[in-house]
Amino acid sequence: MNFKDIFIEDKDFANAMKDTILPFMNGKIQDGYFVNTDGLKLHYQMMINPAEKASIVISHGYCEFSTKFTETIYYFYKMGYSVFIVEHRGHGFSDRQVDGFSKVYVDRFENYVKDFNQFIEKIVIPESRTKHLYLFAHSMGGGIGAMYLEKYPKVFEKAVLTSPMIRLVTHNISNFVAAIVCILSYLPMFSKRYLPKHHDYDHTFKYPYCSAMSKARYTYQYNEREREPHYRTNGATFAWIREALNVSKKILKNAHLIEIPVILMQASKDTLVMGDAQERFCQKAKNCKLIRFEGSKHEIFNATDEIIQDYYSKIFDYYEN
Template structure:
């Protein structure tokens, strides 16, 4: 297995050299070696994905992003895994990234039925099988992507050998509002919305806005956050605002479904919990960790980390990156 050499060492994210590294190493790699493609979903909409093929027999790391995310947000991770000799691919879920949007307002985070995400991911995996064949495959899934991946791996025949979950959405943070009350409000709003009007934003939500770093709850890494925002500001097509009532209703229901199905995922799983997560709540993750007793299920909390583990500062991010690399390398050495 290829090891990173001194020419491809990444500088620390809190040093001035990191920005230069991203500009001179990551961006040219993305522009020159990462391919962009589309396929047609079951209902006719166009879905976008990006991929890098290292070699015909290289192991493949597949990324299931979270809400609002695009493959573009994972440029650094693509580069890092490429240095390890891995192929990489990421899907833009329906309604976000460069995939087709689902409402007249392209800023609305919306879905009609959460199972559509799961079916899309199954079809995406078929696309990857055509491109990469039967090479070993690791599935890395973040936040909403973790919900999708868990339901998919539990209910579908699939080719993945390992699953790594990053702050998976097994329950949603509701702050001071009791969870039962939040669920009732979301369900009632979604029901009314379906029959009376075009999709509404949930209370307080609106179109895309670039939140200053000092106000963000996603990461402690200023340079990674600023780079992410710069990419989104420069590519208007990937900008996404808040969720609709129906997205939230479907997400809450799917999170509970994923909790119930987690024991039916019969491949090794590592679940990383962000210790200072203000986006998804720890409750659902802890329920899954308590319910799944298989020896090949591992639960780790990264104390102090915010929700976006792969955008976090190095000390929070590195354990997750190490796990992706080590688990994928094990597949080759097995």
């Protein structure tokens, strides 16, 4: 199948989601839970293709959730792949270690990697019809994916890291202020507290001041958050930002341990993660190709029709050749 034959343009997206994608996926996509070694119950979805070429495992980003990737899952399945996605701890229907649905907290970034490996061992490998595993990882999930490839270099055969969080953009925060935040984050009274200017989900419709360029796609994801309180992750805690800042050095230090071919998709207008860190990562990894999408914001899969079509076409060319 040619991807261009199934691609959905922005003007058609709302109707296609309602009339084509969701009805097609109904009965094919399965929900499940597994318990990790920390006793947290983590939610996942899988869509097993009877003619599976390989299994694609999705690692989502900060404040994201499984149904944000409904379109992506649909495309992967239609192109011949089984698809698996786990909601990282503290996201979606997975257990949280803080009160409410809005705060994003993790005590160690490595716990995301540990959870991801348990998901692969407990669910992905037993349920897959082939032994071929491909990684698709976005933003924070790209940071998790990069660390995973460094620690478990032989599990996946290919990997796509899309706008990966190798290093966060910290804007005008000085090293001194970042150090103070990290120190405070270890104190029990601060670790699970919101960072300044971070807060509970407030129902604000943020388009066009967001990471998506496609209004139709942003609207669908916004409506999902309005529909389901579990999807309302919204603000970082002191502990999460400490781990997000510290993980950069670890990822770059160990990039040479990655053994498989990697494609890194970079957005030219990304304001959330640093392009120079992505480039250093690609230089350090043994077999990494960086593809830059001019004019795209952070969410390349939610950009303009032209960019999205080019983006997925390059992904499928890579997975299939």
